[in-house]
Amino acid sequence: QVQLVESGGGLVQAGASLRLSCAASGRTFSSYSMGWFRQAPGKEREFVAAISRGGDTTGYTDSVKGRFTIARDNAKNTVYLQMNSLKPEDTAVYYCAADPVLPRIVGGRVAYWGQGTQVTVSS
Numbered sequence: 023q024v025q026l027v028e029s030g031g032g033l034v035q036a037g038a039s040l041r042l043s044c045a046a047s048g049r050t051f052s053s054y055s056m057g058w059f060r061q062a063p064g065k066e067r068e069f070v071a072a073i074s075r076g077g078d079t080t081g082y083t084d085s086v087k088g089r090f091t092i093a094r095d096n097a098k099n100t101v102y103l104q105m106n107s108l109k110p111e112d113t114a115v116y117y118c119a120a121d122p123v124l125p126r127i128v129g130g131r132v133a134y135w136g137q138g139t140q141v142t143v144s145s
Contacts, residue, residue, distance in 0.1 A: 028042060054134075
């Protein structure tokens with residue numbers, strides 16, 4: 023079992039930055055690829071970003087490329103999502119995800135989910 027706890031969400035104005043954190047406990051963190059997803063009101067949950075077990079490979083959905091950066095610290099069992107130039111359309115609940123296989127994260131078929139943290143961007 024892997025437990026994932028997100029933090030760092032909040033209410034910000036458009037153009038601001040936030041950094042989300044996801045702390046993992048349980049089995050060896052470095053054995054898992056990690057990802058971030060988001061779900062806006064009335065919409066399906068969507069993939070945002072993913073990072074490989076060693077951190078050498080990352081991927082992003084087109085709408086956040088150049089603004090968001092995913093990173094991980096295996097010594098701290100933590101994955102981060104640095105979000106810059108936030109827009110109102112980034113408003114959503116952001117979820118952390120873990121799976122041993124990176125392509126499964128991109129496809130939304132992950133083994134473990136966090137409970138989510140709310141990000142609200144006002145215009």
